[in-house]
Amino acid sequence: MDKELKILKYSDLSKLIERFRSKGFPVLAPVQKGKVIEIEPVDTLDTIALDVLLSTQSAKKAAFPKVEKVLEYTLEKAAVKQTAIDPNAYAETILFGVRPCDASGFKSLDAIFGEAPSDAFYLNKKEKTTIISFSCPTADDYCFCTSVGGGPGYTAGSDIQFTAISKDELLVEILTEKGKKLSGLFNDLLTDASPSIDKEKFLADVKVVFDLDKVISNTTAAFNSAELWLDQSLRCIGCGACAFVCPTCACFDFQDEQNTKKGVRLRLWDSCGFSLFTLHTSGHNPREVQSQRWRQRIMHKFSYMPEQLKVLGCEGCGRCSRACPVDMNIKEHLTSIALQ
Amino acid sequence: MNELINKVTKLLNDKTIDAFIGYGQGSTDRVRAIFARTVEQASKLIYTPACTFNLSGYLLKHEVKHLGKLGILANVAALRSIMQLASEFQIKDGEVYILFVNDDASLTEFSDFQSIEAFLEKANIDITPDEKARIEKIEAMSVSERWEFWNKEFEKCIKCYACRAACPMCYCHRCTTDVNQPQWIPVASHERGNLDYHLMRAMHLAGRCINCGECANACPMDIPLNLLTYQLIDPIKTGFGATAGMKADAVYALSTFKPDDKENFII
């Protein structure tokens, strides 16, 4: 659909949350908890951290939670009885106050989970989630969205996007049918926006730091450059922080948990950075050392995914670098790859 | 800084070492570990007040070990880690070239473990006043309040294992949490999985943790994990007279029976 431009008074923003909640829609939004900003269910606007740069974790957990039941069963004598989990049992949810990179991060997940045979656990949650993003008035040194095709006012993936255009007013871009439907709940609070509003003026200035085409072609070509990957990853300690905060990382594990009568099969986040990820039972490990696992992370996002799924595995949010305990800075590494 | 660079340059040139683990400029306001294998890389070494983290964990990283003979810039925490690792047979005397920057910016090189032990008698690692206040608050809690406090902290855990990866003492090739026959610790990052993992890790660090705080620094979810292990230092000291990371030939208190061990834990 053609996007619609509206104005909302900042003072009316709290009414939106009230109305969503009174309709019974869960609202997920960033909440400041100590030094960490979590995306959590909220009831009122004042609990939402709207002024923060970014939440610590990405918004992916709204559709791809860290722990999720995919099977339930009971054990009766020698027989097993399965209870199918209804992947469709998920309430219409509103993801509110996230950043454009969070919204667009779902593109990669859509591609992975949507490829046939599609994963209904993810797809249903995603389909039932309406995303209201807030464009970015500020950025930091870790941000590089503009280098990977996004930007502080990027709208792909968002159903509605808000941009603060003054102390009192928000520009409202209604971008999708889903967004249009949801806006029905607060149409009365909206006024028409002048088409001459220059949204760009209110956005952070995020400089393009590398040539994406170069990164893609050089990454592909650099597979056998063992020195490059070793140089970049000597300080990498092989934890999963980067993958777990990433909006596009989708690798997962299954684990069973049960008592004597019943059990569940859980789907859990996993990471290619862990040495156990690829370890065969025989003891053979196809990716034996950390530099190979680091290479996999970069290759998957910048070479394999663009080729397999026609989508990049990175939104340039920089969360991995902020979360990294040993300062692996992906923007810096990609810049050096682009200059190879 | 120049003294450090000159020294490392010399060590690399005369082949005393093949690589030096030190600090370099990181992203914006951060410093990071660098691995100087050439004179050019050595020129990037820095030593600033921000260079506080413990580099000793890298001494056991497979690919770092493969660089050849290693030198390291060790702070007090790293020296203590090295002593503890030595007592656990992970590092041999003379295997690593160890440098220390004194308060007056001069360098001390430790020729052997004995000299480190002598030095450590005078050095100390303490937690920050802020951490001290938090510990006092935790210790003033009732058992059930403490249980609630830690469960609330562990709720944030996403099981990225950054704490384990950052800890110089977590060098096991197969951590208990990764053992699946039997599956001691639930893999999932849910309430029990998180609790079991952190309690297991804390127990395995009792009497081994030298309080460098890297676990808490590493945590992307800001869980004060060092406070948990910190609280286990004192019981080991009063119970067994042992402090981790002071002696290269120390025996591990919790795996060594002595006839005069206190048995006051037996009810």
Place this chain on the structure above:
Amino acid sequence: MEQQNIYQPYLMEIEKITEEAPMVKTFRLKFTNEEEANNFSFRTGQFGEYSVFGEGEVTFCVASPHTRKGYIECTFRQVGRVTSELASLQEGDTIGFRGPYGNIFPIDEWKGKNLLFIAGGIALPPMRSVIWTCLDLRDQFKDITILYGARSVDDLVYKHELEEWKNRPDVNLVLTVDPGGETPGWKGEVGFVPTILDKIKPVSENTIAIVCGPPVMIKFSFPVLEKYGFTDEQVYTTLENRMKCGLGKCGRCNVGKVFVCKDGPVFTRTQLKQLPDEY
């Protein structure tokens, strides 16, 4: 829109257990649900995820041929968590099965050709499926040679079937065991598979070679095939990376731009050469 849970396994009953070798067993599995049984079909080369509820899933190829309907078989060695639990199960017990997944051996394209099967150790099971499929369609192929090696005589799996193949006039079976693995009465070859492959001087003309075994066996068998004139298009193998979902989503078996589970597990050597060495 009603959507399926793609991770929900079929329930299968263990109909028959055969002890193949120390720690190696074959399960014959049949569907507990008749409708599922009727709708199920697979082609040789494909694999599945077998569940022991409470322990998890494990990946094996289907070891029975697609020419035989009504059941599937899997052969496994007791090594890890799930296989240890599997090994403790009895006939009549229930396990889960998801599949069939992955691509197939293009046996239709092999009509009128000689087939050379080269297998080592516990890698005979994936090969057994395609061997029996081809034997069930015997008149479509020319000479069939099977070279199979294991660490010791004890470790050879499918001993009854090896006996059967040995006695068939239309199969040339060569068995070998690693040096030191022979028994006093052993009549087969002694030596590693690549060595024996060289010894039997395979004819490459109009022949397809299918290689499956431990990575080191594969690595050393390829140059021997090359020596006898096999082109990369004439050589097939099936890879087994660690897997969880089997559907190209969980990321585990990713090698270069392919997922072994989705784009494999069957690859020609031409395809293999385009992959990075991460299997």
